[in-house]
Amino acid sequence: MEFPLAVVIGALYAAGVYMMLRRTLVKLLIGLVLLSNAANLLIFTGAGLTRGRSPVIPAVASAVTPPVADPLPQALILTAIVIGFAVTAFALVLGYRVYKTLGMVDLDELQENGAHDDSAPKPEAQAAAVTSRGQP
Amino acid sequence: MNLWLVMPLLIPLLTAILALLAYRSIEAQRWLNVCGAAALLATTLGLFMNVWYEGIQSAQIGNWPTPYGITLVADLFSAIMVMLTGVIGFAVALYSLASLDTARERFGYHPLYHFLLMGVCGAFLTGDLFNLYVWFEVMLTASFVLLALGGERGQMEGAIKYVALNLVSTVIFLTALGLLYGLAGTLNMADLAQKLAAVDDPPMRGVVTTLAMLFLIAFGIKAAVFPLFFWLPASYHTPPVAITAVFSGLLTKVGAYALIRLFTLIFVQDVGYTHSLILLLAGLTMVTGVLGAVAQYEFRRLLSFHIVSQIGYLLMGLGLYSPLALAGAVFFTFHVSVAKTALFLVSGVAERLAGTFDLKKLGGLYRSQPGLALLFLLPALSLAGLPPLSGFFAKLSLVQAGLALEQYAIVAVALGVSVLTLFSMMKIWTEAFWKPPPLPPPDLGPGSTVFRQGELGVWLLPIGFLVAVTVALGLGAGPLFALAMRAGEELMDPTGYIQAVLGEAG
Numbered sequence: 287m288e289f290p291l292a293v294v295i296g297a298l299y300a301a302g303v304y305m306m307l308r309r310t311l312v313k314l315l316i317g318l319v320l321l322s323n324a325a326n327l328l329i330f331t332g333a334g335l336t337r338g339r340s341p342v343i344p345a346v347a348s349a350v351t352p353p354v355a356d357p358l359p360q361a362l363i364l365t366a367i368v369i370g371f372a373v374t375a376f377a378l379v380l381g382y383r384v385y386k387t388l389g390m391v392d393l394d395e396l397q398e399n400g401a402h403d404d405s406a407p408k409p410e411a412q413a414a415a416v417t418s419r420g421q422p
Numbered sequence: 423m424n425l426w427l428v429m430p431l432l433i434p435l436l437t438a439i440l441a442l443l444a445y446r447s448i449e450a451q452r453w454l455n456v457c458g459a460a461a462l463l464a465t466t467l468g469l470f471m472n473v474w475y476e477g478i479q480s481a482q483i484g485n486w487p488t489p490y491g492i493t494l495v496a497d498l499f500s501a502i503m504v505m506l507t508g509v510i511g512f513a514v515a516l517y518s519l520a521s522l523d524t525a526r527e528r529f530g531y532h533p534l535y536h537f538l539l540m541g542v543c544g545a546f547l548t549g550d551l552f553n554l555y556v557w558f559e560v561m562l563t564a565s566f567v568l569l570a571l572g573g574e575r576g577q578m579e580g581a582i583k584y585v586a587l588n589l590v591s592t593v594i595f596l597t598a599l600g601l602l603y604g605l606a607g608t609l610n611m612a613d614l615a616q617k618l619a620a621v622d623d624p625p626m627r628g629v630v631t632t633l634a635m636l637f638l639i640a641f642g643i644k645a646a647v648f649p650l651f652f653w654l655p656a657s658y659h660t661p662p663v664a665i666t667a668v669f670s671g672l673l674t675k676v677g678a679y680a681l682i683r684l685f686t687l688i689f690v691q692d693v694g695y696t697h698s699l700i701l702l703l704a705g706l707t708m709v710t711g712v713l714g715a716v717a718q719y720e721f722r723r724l725l726s727f728h729i730v731s732q733i734g735y736l737l738m739g740l741g742l743y744s745p746l747a748l749a750g751a752v753f754f755t756f757h758v759s760v761a762k763t764a765l766f767l768v769s770g771v772a773e774r775l776a777g778t779f780d781l782k783k784l785g786g787l788y789r790s791q792p793g794l795a796l797l798f799l800l801p802a803l804s805l806a807g808l809p810p811l812s813g814f815f816a817k818l819s820l821v822q823a824g825l826a827l828e829q830y831a832i833v834a835v836a837l838g839v840s841v842l843t844l845f846s847m848m849k850i851w852t853e854a855f856w857k858p859p860p861l862p863p864p865d866l867g868p869g870s871t872v873f874r875q876g877e878l879g880v881w882l883l884p885i886g887f888l889v890a891v892t893v894a895l896g897l898g899a900g901p902l903f904a905l906a907m908r909a910g911e912e913l914m915d916p917t918g919y920i921q922a923v924l925g926e927a928g
Contacts, residue, residue: 302593318590321589321590322589324593325593325597326596328597329596329603330600332601333604333607334604358603359600359603362552362603362609365552366555366596369556373559373562373589376585377585377589380570380585381582383570383573383578384581384582387573387574387575388579393582396579396582
């Protein structure tokens with residue numbers, strides 16, 4: 287079972303990196319999602335797969351009888367999935383804000399660093415920009 | 423369980439929650455922010471004294487026995503870093519009262535700030551690699567929002583770069599974690615140190631070194647190490663100065679902390695390879711950072727490039743890998759965070775006075791604000807390493823350690839970069855403070871750049887506090903360096919750390 291999963295993980299990493307190297311903002315975000323899922327699967331597989339043996343100590347015994355599935359990687363992935371979910375949600379909203387503010391989704395059109403310093407909006411304009419985000 | 427270990431996490435959490443509950447009242451949130459930051463500073467001092475007098479402290483969360491539960495552990499290095507968080511957190515909280523616009527305050531700056539501090543403290547205190555990942559995420563998520571808060575054009579462009587690269591680094595970190603768990607079956611750092619030290623099969627040692635490289639890349643991105651630093655100068659100058667200042671003081675240092683922790687505790691199998699590579703990266707980081715700074719004429723971007731350059735010095739201490747070098751790195755971390763944060767705060771005052779961060783348009787600040795000029799000059803000279811300020815002693819110990827190990831190349835680079843640092847600090851000095859104000863004089867907009875009665879004091883007070891810390895670090899260098907030396911020795915010999923975590927069994 288490890289081998290097909292390894293292939294899947296490799297494909298996910300490759301696809302994620304490929305997507306991140308594209309110019310479109312949306313593809314960058316999709317790439318991030320693919321990469322984080324690939325990492326989760328990797329933790330799952332890397333710790334070894336044991337099917338159908340839950341690590342629960344039977345009532346009559348004082349220890350589990352090996353082989354049992356390792357519960358820790360599953361706990362780790364659960365945490366990582368939740369965090370990844372939240373971060374992805376934030377990244378999507380940020381992507382949308384970038385699109386709304388800059389009016390484009392092409393990453394190559396991002397200005398060189400600091401190009402905006404001269405045309406930086408006045409404090410009043412900044413305040414207006416912040417308030418225009420609407421009520422949370 | 424030692425309460426001192428938990429307090430630096432609980433206090434920011436509680437403050438953030440209370441600030442969220444007081445979401446409608448900015449006034450209440452401001453009070454909470456400052457009181458919370460002051461309480462954090464007090465507890466971090468308490469934790470530091472505790473560790474100083476009683477040695478390495480550890481606590482098992484939920485009372486799970488090691489290595490199964492989450493461990494919090496504070497050795498001297500951790501305690502110093504947490505104390506640094508307290509100092510910077512307090513100063514910037516105070517500074518943000520006057521400098522931040524109401525719109526940002528209304529949209530959750532205060533709670534986010536404390537979530538950020540909690541993440542930073544957690545990363546410094548945890549003794550478990552997966553837990554470190556979680557704290558990193560807490561810190562990063564808070565920093566993402568702080569960076570993007572306000573939604574200006576520049577901020578959006580900076581934020582997308584910052585978020586994308588940091589998320590990549592997180593994925594690499596997670597990948598390395600998964601593989602390491604598959605290899606060792608544990609993620610408790612002390613336990614890992616023992617398990618990996620027991621690996622003597624040459625192919626497996628190669629795997630361990632490969633994993634070490636994955637971690638080096640993951641934390642290298644976060645610490646802004648050459649050639650992975652590009653996100654930093656592209657994003658750090660975009661948010662308001664208070665936020666930039668706390669980022670510059672703390673965030674990259676968390677990456678550097680993780681590198682130092684991992685490469686002194688866990689990945690010490692192949693020092694000849696890994697630490698030489700780190701030393702090489704250190705040299706390149708210093709040089710590229712400072713050369714980037716030399717070309718800049720924007721106050722905050724110039725300082726951002728210097729953050730990169732100074733990360734090189736921290737890595738130099740790690741790469742040299744001797745007690746003196748690590749002590750130098752510890753001392754340097756504290757010194758540079760304080761000095762750099764102070765400089766960023768000064769840049770904010772300059773912007774408020776003259777309406778621009780462009781050095782070519784600034785000028786005459788020495789004449790109009792001699793006090794501010796002094797507050798700039800002390801940390802700037804300290805950063806360049808002039809005696810008797812703190813930077814001198816930090817760099818001196820690094821150079822001495824380099825000479826003792828006969829690593830002359832890195833010593834030469836470190837000294838050369840110091841000169842260039844001095845050059846670029848002097849550039850700021852002559853451009854912003856010394857030269858007459860450019861013509862036409864900066865347009866003082868209708869009431870927007872004039873300080874209200876007593877307001878300047880609120881701006882200058884936190885800078886004064888940080889500058890006082892810098893000066894004290896320089897004047898009290900003897901005893902303080904002895905302290906750093908103790909931290910360096912603890913790092914070089916992790917048996918104490920392992921015993922404190924694993925107890926008698928370890």
